[in-house]
Amino acid sequence: MRLDKYLKVSRIIKRRTVANEACDAGRVTVNGKTARASYDIKVGDIIEISFGTRDFKAEVVNVTETVRKDDAAAMYKVI
Secondary structure (H helix, E strand, O other), rough: OHHHHHHHHHHOOOHHHHHHHHHHHOOOEEOOOOOOOEEEEEOOOOOEEEOEEEEEEEEEEEOOOOOOOOHHHHEEEOO
């Protein structure tokens, strides 16, 4: 699954266009490397996102195309 779509489906970022812009701006890294929106996410990847002064770091636990809102938090584990 693409990185921008994963961020939207897991509800880490609310909209896919915002996720795409964050990737283009270089604020998203996967496994320590700056990642493009088209990066293919796999289970076990570590995602780091810089939101202004805050940093968010999570490990990918599950990759699913569609998820209910209640189950979205089970797709990743905050580190």
